Amino acid sequence: MSFSLHKKIPGSLGRAGVIHTPHGDIQTPAFAVVGTQATVKALTPDMVKTMGAQVVLANTYHLYLEPGDEIIKNAGGFGPFMGWHGPTITDSGGFQVFSLGAAFGEHVSKVATQTQNQSKKNPEGGTKNNERLARVDDEGVTFRSHRDGSTHRFTPERSMEIQWNLGADIIFAFDECTSPQASYEYQKTAMDRTHAWALQSLIRHNELDKEKKQMLLGVVQGGQSEDLRRESARTLASLQTESGDMFDGFGIGGSFTKEDLGTAVKWVNEELPEEKPRHLLGIGEPGDVLLGIEHGCDLFDCVAPTRIARNGTIYTHSGTYSITNAQYRTDMQPLEPGCTCYTCTHFTRAYVAHLFHAKEMLAGTLASIHNVHFTVQLVDGAREAIHNDTFFEYKKNFIEKYYHN
RNA sequence: GCCGUGGUGGCGGAGUGGUCAAUCGCAUCUGACUGUAAAUCAGACGUCUUCGGGCUACGCAGGUUCAAAUCCUGCCCACGGCA
Numbered sequence: 269m270s271f272s273l274h275k276k277i278p279g280s281l282g283r284a285g286v287i288h289t290p291h292g293d294i295q296t297p298a299f300a301v302v303g304t305q306a307t308v309k310a311l312t313p314d315m316v317k318t319m320g321a322q323v324v325l326a327n328t329y330h331l332y333l334e335p336g337d338e339i340i341k342n343a344g345g346f347g348p349f350m351g352w353h354g355p356t357i358t359d360s361g362g363f364q365v366f367s368l369g370a371a372f373g374e375h376v377s378k379v380a381t382q383t384q385n386q387s388k389k390n391p392e393g394g395t396k397n398n399e400r401l402a403r404v405d406d407e408g409v410t411f412r413s414h415r416d417g418s419t420h421r422f423t424p425e426r427s428m429e430i431q432w433n434l435g436a437d438i439i440f441a442f443d444e445c446t447s448p449q450a451s452y453e454y455q456k457t458a459m460d461r462t463h464a465w466a467l468q469s470l471i472r473h474n475e476l477d478k479e480k481k482q483m484l485l486g487v488v489q490g491g492q493s494e495d496l497r498r499e500s501a502r503t504l505a506s507l508q509t510e511s512g513d514m515f516d517g518f519g520i521g522g523s524f525t526k527e528d529l530g531t532a533v534k535w536v537n538e539e540l541p542e543e544k545p546r547h548l549l550g551i552g553e554p555g556d557v558l559l560g561i562e563h564g565c566d567l568f569d570c571v572a573p574t575r576i577a578r579n580g581t582i583y584t585h586s587g588t589y590s591i592t593n594a595q596y597r598t599d600m601q602p603l604e605p606g607c608t609c610y611t612c613t614h615f616t617r618a619y620v621a622h623l624f625h626a627k628e629m630l631a632g633t634l635a636s637i638h639n640v641h642f643t644v645q646l647v648d649g650a651r652e653a654i655h656n657d658t659f660f661e662y663k664k665n666f667i668e669k670y671y672h673n
Numbered sequence: 674g675c676c677g678u679g680g681u682g683g684c685g686g687a688g689u690g691g692u693c694a695a696u697c698g699c700a701u702c703u704g705a706c707u708g709u710a711a712a713u714c715a716g717a718c719g720u721c722u723u724c725g726g727g728c729u730a731c732g733c734a735g736g737u738u739c740a741a742a743u744c745c746u747g748c749c750c751a752c753g754g755c756a
Contacts (some may be wrong), residue, residue, distance in 0.1 A: 279709065300708095302709070304708095304709050305709085309709080310712070311710095325708075326716080327708080327709075355710095359708045360708085361708095363708045364710090364711095366708090366710090367708095367709085367710070368710070375715095377706075377707065378707050379707050401710080413710095414710040415710085439687065445708075487708090508729090517706075521708065523734040524707095539690085540746085547708085549707095550707055550708035551707060551708085552707040553707055556707070557707095569707095569708060570707050570708080571709045571711085572706075573708050573709070575706060575709065575712095575713085576706060576707095577712095578711080578712045578713080579712075579713065579714090580712095581705090581706080590703085590704080592702095592703095593702085593703080594701085594702070596701095624712095625700095626713080629695080629712075632712050633712095671745095673701085
């Protein structure tokens with residue numbers, strides 16, 4: 269397990285490199301396709317591979333609940349279990365602390381469209397406590413399963429044990445992902461807690477993974493404040509156990525606003541060591557990914573391509589559109605003219621629209637193929653541009669078309 | 674021909690004197706979705722509107738009533754039964 273840096277974007281933090289894993293290399297920057305429950309929804313691993321995806325990310329919380337991490341351990345890890353033989357990542361379950369906790373029942377997302385006011389209801393932001401499914405304390409998180417209501421508890425140690433069983437090549441320290449509505453004080457509290465958990469994660473992981481098969485990434489938090497973000501990055505970068513073990517890379521977590529995503533990432537990556545990979549967690553949409561790449565992130569993952577696909581939204585180089593809109597029922601063009609994906613080379617908008625209206629399962633599959641292909645291609649193109657010293661030109665061309673049509 | 678039942682918005686189907694432009698479901702239209710509580714969710718859905726409201730509507734035509742989708746009369750239509 270290692271990371272090698274091959275090329276830097278002159279004048280920015282952006283770079284291209286390779287992460288070597290026991291299941292193959294990941295050329296970075298790379299987009300990890302999300303397969304939360306050991307399946308990329310609506311797609312077979314063959315399809316995912318054909319689209320050019322290099323790595324699949326699954327979720328600790330979900331796989332712990334179903335089918336249980338022991339079963340996956342016995343299957344040889346979630347990769348073999350799902351029939352994906354390339355590199356893999358698992359998230360720690362930390363994000364569910366947010367989505368089942370402070371964000372529960374709220375219309376709060378990872379990337380807020382505008383600067384939101386701090387919650388008047390709760391310093392941590394979001395809903396009243398009695399409605400949520402997860403509650404955080406200094407030692408861990410107690411949560412109720414969204415599937416059957418049963419109560420469970422995650423600690424940093426437990427997350428490491430489960431992720432060890434799930435067997436991904438790259439795993440994350442257990443962290444607390446905060447709401448963008450949380451107060452500064454709460455962001456600081458959560459960040460300090462995340463740092464304490466980071467050390468516990470590191471210690472427990474090194475007990476389990478003596479041969480260092482997995483890369484463990486520490487997760488930077490700190491909300492939208494520059495001082496906290498920088499402090500978090502510095503703290504994690506220098507964190508080490510008594511035996512000298514350190515993180516193999518870093519995740520950048522938490523929530524952002526659309527406006528400050530780039531700057532927040534920049535603050536963090538200015539502090540993080542250059543020789544270790546950085547994963548921008550849960551991002552994202554095309555423009556956000558390019559921003560992340562420019563500011564020095566190597567890995568991305570996001571549910572957007574597959575989720576919006578299943579809901580009928582199609583990525584194109586001139587922006588997104590909804591295939592279910594009436595005008596596409598008779599449109600005999602491919603989803604995006606010129607696209608080389610399987611869907612675009614075999615089917616029309618009218619056909620895909622029909623599948624959506626008829627509620628056929630293939631609708632989500634064909635749309636997902638296109639959107640994942642689109643996103644992977646975008647990142648591949650950016651990587652190539654970095655190697656060719658044309659990144660800014662590449663980004664400018666993309667952004668102009670994508671956002672101004 | 675007689676008897677019975679029923680005709681409500683694109684469809685199905687509530688409502689059986691006032692709070693009904695009419696519950697609800699489907700369809701339709703539009704929007705949202707960023708470490709997947711998500712093949713999900715939200716809004717609109719007679720018509721016009723200066724967004725206060727106005728107008729036209731519950732098979733058709735009359736009638737009763739302050740007030741009718743709801744009660745009465747006739748007609749038309751559908752389904753079932755008997756001749």
